Amino acid sequence: MNSVIIKTNLVCKSYVTDGEVNNVIKNLSLEIYKDDFTVIMGSSGSGKSTLLYLLSGMDSITSGEVFLNYKNITKCKENEMAATRKDKIGFVFQGINLIPDLTIRENILSPTYKKKMNKLIIDKKIDNLLDQMDLSEHQKKFPSQLSGGQRQRAAICRALINEPDILFADEPTGALNSQAGESVLDIFTKIHEKGQSVVMVTHDLKAAVRGNRIIFLRDGRIDGELRLNDYENSTAKKREAVLYDFLMERGW
Template sequence: MKEILLQGKEISKVFVGGGENVPILNRVNVRIFKGDFTVIMGASGAGKSTLLYSLSGMDDITGGRVEYKGRKINGLSEKETARLRANEFGFVFQQTHLVSNLTLYENILVAGYVGKCRPKEVRRKALALLAQMRVGEAKNRLPSQVSGGEAQRAAIARAVINDPGLIFADEPTGALNKAGSEEVLNLLSALSEAGQSILMVTHDVRAAVRGSRILYMEDGSIADELTLPAYRAADAKEREEKVTRWLSSLQW
């Protein structure tokens, strides 16, 4: 039986604007299992990113409960939440959010220094990760001096520097061209194959097929899910066709 890593119970999220309450998440129940590459899909406005941010503690929820490794994490103090994110979670966004006046290497060091490792070990790991992400030669360049794909690969290195239990990825290929997207997805697939747990939001079928489990959101709820075997490049076309048929059945 798979180990539950992250769990949302009856999660609700309501935005208040213009004197009206706008429901975004409607009592969502979801389990994220250790070692899975879980993907969230759905039409624009379905609540995909809001669910991801709610599960990661980046967004407060209106009702319900979020548990990580069996511990309730919604309602933690600001300090406790920051410690949880630094030590247990990694984040990759559509925009890299790298610090513009720091080199790629320095961006990763800054993230590593807030973790548990000693500075010497952080420096060693940062260099190893830059090489693993194939941006080692660009380590002393600023984010503005590298391509979008290179910056995103550096952002992935930053996300894993503290050996997170779970990586949250929100449209990580949304701002990249096809070649850059493929490189980033290959890295995420390699991390997944090595046992890294990943939760990714995407609207791109080519990205979604990298997952082992796809959740489909509609009107703030999880309407359906699809389980897939471990990703193999040789099966990519067949997987894409299967996912496309499934999405079509949901009127995506």
């Protein structure tokens, strides 16, 4: 059974700038399922990044409720929330935000620093990740010495080092050329096949069809969703065509 991993109930998020209130997310109720690779699409400014921050507990909501594994995270204290994020959530940001003064290895290890974990186990985990992502030979370099694709793969390693239940990614291929983008997407496909939940924001059709559930956001509200066929029963081209029609119907 495809169980619910995140549920939101009438969530609102507003920003106040110069005394003016901007309601960015409006009474949004949504369920995210554990076995899905969920994709959030919508035009620029529709609230995709904001929604991803709310779903992952990275930002606080203005009103409503967010449940992670049936636990109401809206009521969590900040230190409790920080621990939950570290344990359960990996986040790949829009625009790669590695720490410039740390090496690639140190960047990837940074989420483990405050955890009581056996160093040998962590070393083994990071060595595996570096190997899988083809980064072993770059681990002692600094972010500025790597290509965009390598930096993005390092950011993904950092998001995966604590083996999160859910991986969130905001436009993970946005800054990459198509070849580097494909290799990053292959990693997401593998993660999903291994049984981890993935929630990704993208504006790229090729990236979106890696998912199986597409949610379309318009002006802070959900304006339709689409379930794509299993990979076994359809080609990427067919999936792209179905998604393209769905998006065109919404004036994308």
